[in-house]
Amino acid sequence: xxxxxxxxxxxxxxxxxxxxxxxxxxxxxxxxxxxxxxxxxxxxxxxxxxxxxxxxxxxxxxxxxxxxxxxxxxxxxxxxxxxxxxxxxxxxxxxxxxxxxxxxxxxxxxxxxxxxxxxxxxxxxxxxxxxxxxxxxxxxxxxxxxxxxxxxxxxxxxxxxxxxxxxxxxxxxxxxxxxxxxxxxxxxxxxxxxxxxxxxxxxxxxxxxxxxxxxxxxxxxxxxxxxxxxxxxxxxxxxxxxxxxxxxxxxxxxxxxxxxxxxxxxxxxxxxxxxxxxxxxxxxxxxxxxxxxxxxxxxxxxxxxxxxxxxxxxxxxxxxxxxxxxxxxxxxxxxxxxxxxxxxxxxxxxxx
Amino acid sequence: xxxxxxxxxxxxxxxxxxxxxxxxxxxxxxxxxxxxxxxxxxxxxxxxxxxxxxxxxxxxxxxxxxxxxxxxxxxxxxxxxxxxxxxxxxxxxxxxxxxxxxxxxxxxxxxxxxxxxxxxxxxxxxxxxxxxxxxxxxxxxxxxxxxxxxxxxxxxxxxxxxxxxxxxxxxxxxxxxxxxxxxxxxxxxxxxxxxxxxxxxxxxxxxxxxxxxxxxxxxxxxxxxxxxxxxxxxxxxxxxxxxxxxxxxxxxxxxxxxxxxxxxxxxxxxxxxxxxxxxxxxxxxxxxxxxxxxxxxxxxxxxxxxxxxxxxxxxxxxxxxxxxxxxxxxxxxxxxxxxxxxxxxxxxxxxx
Numbered sequence: 152x153x154x155x156x157x158x159x160x161x162x163x164x165x166x167x168x169x170x171x172x173x174x175x176x177x178x179x180x181x182x183x184x185x186x187x188x189x190x191x192x193x194x195x196x197x198x199x200x201x202x203x204x205x206x207x208x209x210x211x212x213x214x215x216x217x218x219x220x221x222x223x224x225x226x227x228x229x230x231x232x233x234x235x236x237x238x239x240x241x242x243x244x245x246x247x248x249x250x251x252x253x254x255x256x257x258x259x260x261x262x263x264x265x266x267x268x269x270x271x272x273x274x275x276x277x278x279x280x281x282x283x284x285x286x287x288x289x290x291x292x293x294x295x296x297x298x299x300x301x302x303x304x305x306x307x308x309x310x311x312x313x314x315x316x317x318x319x320x321x322x323x324x325x326x327x328x329x330x331x332x333x334x335x336x337x338x339x340x341x342x343x344x345x346x347x348x349x350x351x352x353x354x355x356x357x358x359x360x361x362x363x364x365x366x367x368x369x370x371x372x373x374x375x376x377x378x379x380x381x382x383x384x385x386x387x388x389x390x391x392x393x394x395x396x397x398x399x400x401x402x403x404x405x406x407x408x409x410x411x412x413x414x415x416x417x418x419x420x421x422x423x424x425x426x427x428x429x430x431x432x433x434x435x436x437x438x439x440x441x442x443x444x445x446x447x448x449x450x451x452x453x454x455x456x457x458x459x460x461x462x463x464x465x466x467x468x469x470x471x472x473x474x475x476x477x478x479x480x481x482x483x484x485x486x487x488x489x490x491x492x493x494x495x496x497x498x499x500x501x502x503x
Numbered sequence: 504x505x506x507x508x509x510x511x512x513x514x515x516x517x518x519x520x521x522x523x524x525x526x527x528x529x530x531x532x533x534x535x536x537x538x539x540x541x542x543x544x545x546x547x548x549x550x551x552x553x554x555x556x557x558x559x560x561x562x563x564x565x566x567x568x569x570x571x572x573x574x575x576x577x578x579x580x581x582x583x584x585x586x587x588x589x590x591x592x593x594x595x596x597x598x599x600x601x602x603x604x605x606x607x608x609x610x611x612x613x614x615x616x617x618x619x620x621x622x623x624x625x626x627x628x629x630x631x632x633x634x635x636x637x638x639x640x641x642x643x644x645x646x647x648x649x650x651x652x653x654x655x656x657x658x659x660x661x662x663x664x665x666x667x668x669x670x671x672x673x674x675x676x677x678x679x680x681x682x683x684x685x686x687x688x689x690x691x692x693x694x695x696x697x698x699x700x701x702x703x704x705x706x707x708x709x710x711x712x713x714x715x716x717x718x719x720x721x722x723x724x725x726x727x728x729x730x731x732x733x734x735x736x737x738x739x740x741x742x743x744x745x746x747x748x749x750x751x752x753x754x755x756x757x758x759x760x761x762x763x764x765x766x767x768x769x770x771x772x773x774x775x776x777x778x779x780x781x782x783x784x785x786x787x788x789x790x791x792x793x794x795x796x797x798x799x800x801x802x803x804x805x806x807x808x809x810x811x812x813x814x815x816x817x818x819x820x821x822x823x824x825x826x827x828x829x830x831x832x833x834x835x836x837x838x839x840x841x842x843x844x845x846x847x848x849x850x851x852x853x854x855x
Binding site: 347349495 | 839
């Protein structure tokens with residue numbers, strides 16, 4: 152694959168520098184040598200951008216979970232999940248076009264911000280959407296072997312699979328301390344979710360474990376592959392890249408509607424069962440999706456995983472105030488481990 | 504206090520070197536300059552000694568807990584805890600004398616291995632025993648505020664208090680990574696002990712928290728102070744140092760018998776209710792006690808805390824085989840965090 156070649160070239164160049172991951176530095180090493188000497192101000196603005204998108208992702212993800220709790224409390228909704236997913240992709244597409252229209256108005260159409268593309272550029276864009284489709288279909292089968300609370304716990308494999316694939320596919324090194332931090336992030340998130348029925352996960356049959364691991368690798372691969380696509384053309388406008396990603400997202404979600412919900416949509420209509428909360432959730436998912444793309448562009452998958460993990464903890468704390476949610480000792484211990492993990496990840500860069 | 508002065512001199516010397524804790528290196532910096540240039544072979548043998556005492560402490564501590572489970576399974580025993588504690592101190596004293604007798608036979612009596620001592624040397628020896636006595640008496644009052652499972656969880660404060668006092672009293676620095684590892688050790692040990700009733704610890708009243716913290720600091724202080732006493736005279740034979748420590752241990756345990764169990768001992772006799780398991784437990788406690796002293800001499804309190812924490816995990820694994828003990832998900836997560844902590848502690852030395 153072509154992006155692999157580009158990555159290996161990068162990698163050789165990188166071996167001359169410190170081998171330890173620093174996303175900001177990495178981003179610079181992808182761009183041209185002139186830009187390499189960019190002024191401190193420009194570097195600082197990139198750093199600021201990275202921080203803003205990371206915080207946005209964290210806040211959007213945590214409000215996502217709160218909306219889910221809210222919708223559950225408000226009663227069961229009968230809307231079809233596949234049509235909601237399609238709406239999210241369509242909304243993201245529309246928002247990307249809106250952003251592009253503003254840019255075209257301001258700067259005119261350039262090579263970097265035109266929607267016009269080549270087969271060579273666009274051919275890889277369907278892959279993440281296809282991977283997510285396979286993963287979502289698998290999700291229906293895993294519940295034959297794994298109960299819902301166990302599934303929540305097994306989903307934490309995502310953290311490990313993302314780290315491993317990030318290392319293998321993007322060839323970015325993490326320091327020893329950062330690897331340790333990553334294992335802790337996984338253990339800490341799982342600990343924070345522990346309750347009295349959690350031990351049932353240990354009774355999961357082998358098929359359940361295998362499917363959970365396969366699903367973790369599918370979703371990790373989709374994330375890392377998206378980063379590879381977006382970073383392959385660093386000067387390309389992110390809204391154009393998003394537009395093409397989301398177009399294929401729409402295509403694959405139409406397929407999902409046909410596979411899973413065709414009859415329901417035909418009989419009851421596309422927007423059957425939609426409520427104010429459903430619309431809030433679609434809006435939130437669309438904005439989080441865009442924030443994920445931005446994090447991929449300006450930071451990386453590791454930052455994304457940390458951001459969503461911290462969001463999970465934030466959700467619990469906010470739920471405590473909103474819904475008189477009970478915080479357990481396991482939650483405090485898990486949060487401590489996650490916090491230490493964030494700290495270790497940040498000092499891990501400087502070490503060695 | 505005099506040992507404080509010695510420590511500060513040491514410390515100044517140390518600031519010239521790498522400031523990060525390496526017990527082996529520290530041990531060398533305590534001894535005279537000639538010895539500072541000791542051969543690699545001698546250094547290696549010290550390292551070997553340190554490893555042996557650490558492994559011995561780990562194995563003895565884990566078999567200790569297994570003996571306790573065994574004794575509980577075998578039925579309730581009516582022996583008095585204070586007489587058992589006294590017997591442990593007396594046995595340790597006897598074993599130290601036995602070891603000394605062998606050394607005197609081989610090397611003759613020297614300044615370093617004579618039992619003869621000065622007020623100046625011996626005056627600090629009662630302090631750790633007195634601290635433990637206060638702590639053990641407090642233990643009777645804390646149960647008015649804290650239930651037994653919560654107490655087991657609150658005891659993990661010991662880990663933090665030992666780290667803090669080790670830094671303050673012995674003025675040994677830990678690296679950032681090692682501090683993070685220490686926080687993780689505490690969180691991991693607590694996680695490994697979690698069960699469905701653990702959340703009751705969150706209902707502990709303020710008095711309970713305060714007493715638990717005071718007790719943690721008392722026992723941490725006793726441990727760190729013992730290390731300070733033993734390390735103050737590095738060339739002094741460890742068996743002589745142990746002998747004096749244990750003599751005062753016997754004295755304070757006699758006091759405990761008078762305070763708590765005088766009537767029972769008078770009416771039923773000193774060894775009432777002793778069984779084979781009781782004798783095994785006394786033997787085990789005596790050997791563990793000596794191992795702790797050896798770890799203080801040849802390693803330090805941090806190694807001791809790691810050793811006893813790993814022992815706790817070992818105990819659970821062995822109990823699984825011996826008593827069909829059920830390992831929980833929380834145990835696996837806690838063990839993972841403890842293992843990462845051990846790893847981080849060891850690489851933490853090399854960093855920076």
